[in-house]
Amino acid sequence: MSGRGRAAASYDVVIVGSGFGGAVAACRLSAAGRSVLVLERGRRWDPATFPRRLRDPWLFDGRVPHRRNGWLEVRWLDQMLVGLGAGVGGGSLIYANVCIDARPETFRSGWPSAITAAELEPHYRAVGEMLRPTTVPEGQHPVRLDLMRRAAGELEDGARFRKVPLAVSFREDLVLDGAAPPGLGASMEFLNAHGVRQGTCVHCGSCDVGCPVRAKNTLDMNYLAEAENSGNATISPLSLVRTLSREPGGGWRVHYDHLEDGRRRPDSVVARRVILAAGSLGTTELLLRARDDYGTLPGLPRALGRGWSSNGDFLTPSRHRGQVVAPTVGPTITSAIDHLDGDRGRRYFVEDGGLPNLFRNAYEARLRGGGGTSWQRWYWERLARAGELRTVMPWFGQSIDAADGVFRLRRSRVRPRRKVMKLNWNPYRTETVIVAMAAEHERLAKATGGDVLPLASWKWLRALATPHPLGGCNMAAAPGAGVVDHAGRVFGHDGLYVMDGSVIPRAIGRNPSKTIAAVAERAVALLLEEPEQRRIE
Structure with a gap:
């Protein structure tokens, strides 16, 4: 305690x-x-x-929480992966x-x-x-933000593009190259209104795994x-x-x-x-x-x-040969294209997705080490042929799904005396909106010279996250x-x-x-x- x-x-x-x-x-x-x-x-x-590091306490395991009480819990429920x-x-x-x-x-x-x-x-x-909340200042736009703006313009949706408000503290006088973070030393420390020491954002890409300068x-x-x-x-x-x-x-x-x-x-x-x-x-x-x-x-x-x-969440990565997208630079999300008004039958909210810098490090280590299964090696090599991770753009979207999942307690097959929570989730009842959003992701990718990399989990299993x-x-x-x-x-x-x-x-x-x-x-x-x-x- x-x-x-x-x-x-x-x-x-x-x-x-x-x-x-x-x-x-x-x-x-x-x-x-x-x-x-x-x-x-x-x-x-x-x-x-x-x-x-890999050996650090990353995962929280509800089955043995006294031994594994890390940063993130990942739960697989029916055909849905949930991050907590x-x-x-x-x-x-x-x-x-x-x-x-x-x-x-x-x-x-x-x-x-x-x-x-x-x-x-x-x-x-x-x-x-x-x-x-505030938006990313001018002069600090990551490449992804400008790519989103360009995609919206190419599809005549420029009026729907917007920078999204972020609960992040920025240093207004910082100017940076959108493809490279300036380093932790560029953060400016301050005392917030609640007596907590924070820093300003250095675009390191670690929003989801713990901001090292406490700008989040x-x-x-x-x-x-x-x-x-x-x-x-x-x-x-x-x-x-x-x-x-x-x-x-x-x-x-x-x-x-x-x-x-x-x-x-x-x-x-x-x-x-x-x-x-x-x-x-x-x-x-x-x-x-x-x-x-x-x-x-x-x-x-x-x-x-x-x-x-699931709030209609869906992700589609794309690769942009010959372009530097730098998904590990900048806040995880910075901008959106809003179609939630239902115009032309579309009801979704598309955002630029970022990846933690740690993912890039793990990816590069995997390429150097050559480990993993044959399928994993094929996937990493495919990314390498696409010009490494710097060419990848994660298109993230949210939509209006069926909201009809049902949770129940059921006997565990492994330990029959123990009840586990199960989700009854039929992805086909939400398939229409997901397919529409995937098509929008593909249009956005093609409008900016990219090719989508459809997630096998959805394509073959109809599984979502x-x-x-x-x-x-x-x-x-x-x-x-x-x-x-x-x-x-x-x-x-x-x-x-x-x-x-x-x-x-x-x-x-x-x-x-x-x-x-x-x-x-x-x-x-x-x-x-x-x-x-x-x-x-």
Whole structure:
């Protein structure tokens, strides 16, 4: 148990998770004088501990979290690969910095009537004030940004091109070659508004694997820092919640394991209220286990686990012979072409994708070492013939998928006594939008002299990957249609809330982090208007 102080026996609020919902809740509740404990399964990371070498702690393994509690969890569910952050700051540690509002029409269907673009506007503004998003300054455009702009112009979509707002601190006077980063020494250190030392961006390409100069405005540098500064919040890393139950005298008991020192040490804490903010997969699984495995909350809504979305994510790389694209230089995403208005039957949001510099290093090492299977060697050699990784452009896109995935607990085939979470996901129900987006990626590539490299995982297996899981504890007007109401209150369970991506009831089609945070800002504001519950002893 770490953080600023050890956990007490009881709190006003226990928050499970420290991502875009949990961090908002911790900040606003502690500022209002509530005692708060944040239980985070991952570590507290900093530039000195970010994984960099192959032997470093890269992966978090939920089967043995006391032994493997690294930077990233990768879960394979049916025909879907999901990437999840693990650490204080949650998904902000691994996301691509994009801090953008959803389009207003997003809220016209599928949401409770109380949630509208106008209703969320002040909460979006509050998130912006904390995360300070801005676009890449002129004179610092990576090659990818200019290639995107050129592609949009060639396809007569120049009006749809835009630089996207990023939660990154830039040095305005820095001028650089878009194909080469200037080095870490070009970063300018400053003290942010929350008393945290940061630096300015040096375009090193490491946004997704830990910014070495702390230019990325991750949640531990703002919302969570503010919570700890209040003196009312304790953040407990390496604390994995197993389940929760009602206390006979009122309130809730949260059962969790300490993961320090390679062991799992059981513990529990009592709170008046509990906010689940472990993300789409984490919160959904936690509640499914409470209902269908541990049996501590048998009355949870039947809609639990339904309505899951991958946010329509899809990636297509292309190679551009004779051109330097430099995908490892610059922030991971810098620009977009927006077709979400449905014009010409298109509904997707295409972004330039970057690759961590570490990927380039691993790729070059693989070429030198000659290891791997024959298929892997063929793939690396194919990239080499394309002019190495510097010629590759990753086209990333998001769209409006069917949002009809269903999570359930099932017996493990390997360990029948153990239940595992399974996803029922039919990619063919989303195939139309993915095929349309893949075709757009190909048009963009060809317009800039590139040839696409279709992913075999989609071409042959119809398998997808997403860093933007949404839903599972969907927000709805009534318990028959969802798990929580418009304020994140779990139907039929007073004092239990959900504030994370699991409440988002449909695909957003844009990077969802700012919307998740804005919905949480609104939910916390409504929670603070509720009458105080009596103290739990």
